[in-house]
Amino acid sequence: MEKTQEKVIPQFGYELIRDHLIASLLGKHEQEVLYWAGKDLARKFPCQSVEELQAFFEQAGWGELQLHKEAKRELILHLQGAHRSDTRSDRCFKLEAGFLAEQFEMLHGRLTECAEEVTSKLVVFTAKSE
Secondary structure (H helix, E strand, C coil), rough: CCCCCCCCCHHHHHHHHHHHHHHHHHHHHHHHHHHHHHHHHHCCCCCCHHHHHHHHHHHCCEEEEEEEECCCCCEEEEECCCCCCHHHHCCCCCCHHHHHHHHHHHHHHHCEEEEEECCCCEEEEEEECC
């Protein structure tokens, strides 16, 4: 992953675009489009390790990503931190799920899907490979 120069983007501006504008533009297709957009982003910004993924999430303002559990064909990751929006309780995390699915697919060479579960304190991603 290429290191980019850090710029401070106001959280409110990010939330306006991510939580309101995109949701309005995509409507009922928000989840599907964001999942595939995440996969596309992963191909444009490939990571070579979980550590690089964690750094990418921080740099993208997506929050703090932690590997919780790793099995042969399943990974469980937790996303938390100040960058997780509190302005929209039904916030969609399909962009991040699609991004993780494609990253692990490229890293392990196996078809991978990723699902997310939003709790009050964090988002749990479960990536499963064939």
